[in-house]
Amino acid sequence: MILSTWITTLLGGLLATQGALAITLNVEDPDSIKSAAKTVASAMITYYNNRNEKAIPGKLDDTWWEGGSMFMILIQYWFLTGDTQFNNAVQDGMYWQQGDDNYFPSNYSQYLGNDDQVFWGLAAITAAELNYPERSGQPSWLSLAQGVFNTQVPRWDTSSCHGGMRWQIWPYQSGYQTKNAISNGGLFQLAARLALFTNNGTYATWAERIWDWSASTPLLRKTWVIADSTSCESQCTDHGDYQWTYNYGTYISGAAYMYNYTSGTQKWKDGIVGLLGVSDQFYPTGKTYDDANGNILSELTCEPSGKCDRNQITFKAYFSSWLAFMTTIVPGTSDMVMPKLKTSAQAAALACTGLSDGSHCGTKWYTQSWDGTDGLEQQMAVLGIFNSLLVPFKNEAPFTSDTGGTSKSNPSAGTNSSDVIPQIHPVTTGDRAGAGILTAVFVAGWSLAITWMVRGG
Secondary structure, three states: OHHHHHHHHHHHHHHHHHHHHOOOOOOOOHHHHHHHHHHHHHHHHHHHHOOOOOOOOOOEOOEOHHHHHHHHHHHHHHHHHOOOOOHHHHHHHHHHOOOOOOOOOOOOOOOOEHHHHHHHHHHHHHHHHOOOOOOOOOOOHHHHHHHHHHHHHHHOOOOOOOOOOEOEOOOOOOOOOEEEHHHHHHHHHHHHHHHHHHOOHHHHHHHHHHHHHHHOOOOOOOOOOOOOEEEOOOOOOOOEOOOOHHHHHHHHHHHHHHHHHOOOOHHHHHHHHHHHHHHHHHOOOOHHHOOOOOOOOOOOOOOOOOOOOHHHHHHHHHHHHHHHHHOOOOOOOHHHHHHHHHHHHHHHHHOOOEOOOOOEOOOOHHHOOOOOOOOHHHHHHHHHHHHHHHHHHHOOOOOOOOOOOOOOOOOOOOOOOOOOOOOOOOOOHHHHHHHOOOOOOOHHHHHHHHHHHHHHO
């Protein structure tokens, strides 16, 4: 009897301790959300500070692109919470990795993919839209985003599939023969956001071109299902059908910016609604998902098997935050996305009870308990969805040059790069027939051409 009482007392104490260490989150209280977000962000920065490559600002161990995506989430965190404690680290990394004002730094350019580079561009345009502090003597955030656009557009490839961005930049890379959703969707989103910020039609023209080309391939089907990839060998008729949240998030976000830019064109509203409908698959049901009742966000392609790699663990951060910011520029979408982001965030908080301090998050939120995994990527995913909860409370749309955006434009940014940038293939008669007239631009003349187009657009 005494032993039984002792065990009961011990278990009760352990449970109480675990409860005390868990992240408390009230999804209807902005102060509670900010506190939870700060806890998660602090743990994420600890991983960042303890990395092996900490002597190189912005460079994570064994990955380059994730630095840009992490900074993007931290920029959103600053805007939504007002917490400035991570700003120096973000600025250090964003400026250190800028390359020739185009996020194509020579130390890594020989193995980067188009998707790697574009995420840094998306971080830069996020900083511009949110009036993130800039340092004197450094290029503006807007110009860095423009630099990414300017170096990516010449890679628009008409030698196969009548257009599209290849996954990889260099012919010697595995994946060079692939055109994938995130590379094309990423440039589409960047172009759409540049269009809205600058009110310049050149960027909008490119956004529409990328969307329409994607819709001519399995990457963006009439059923609104997004294929992850297609191959040049098949002339982009085959498709890899892995379903990832960030593919949907990037096309939805780009369509939202184009909807706002065009003052509500039905084409973009149809895209938003259609893609959101298919995105319901990421809120699965069934015993595999611990009876989450279709209310908890899951990276369903890899989470049930426990085989998500570090990249895939981060995807939910982008999906949730992009959708939340969409609600500020597309009226009527809040009720479509926020209820499930709230239930997902609550589940994510329950999954953040790991390690001794109880602030380390797992990968599978639908377990509503820590699944035994931890890392910078897990923290990033949870910070992204906590950020999303704060968007309605902040209730401010991203700034543009017409609504208070202070970041300055440099239309020719990035075009004087010392790195060799693969050039666009000349347009053939077949290309014109298959995809409309696309301008053949070579890198040598790109600086003059893009400056004329953007300044005169």
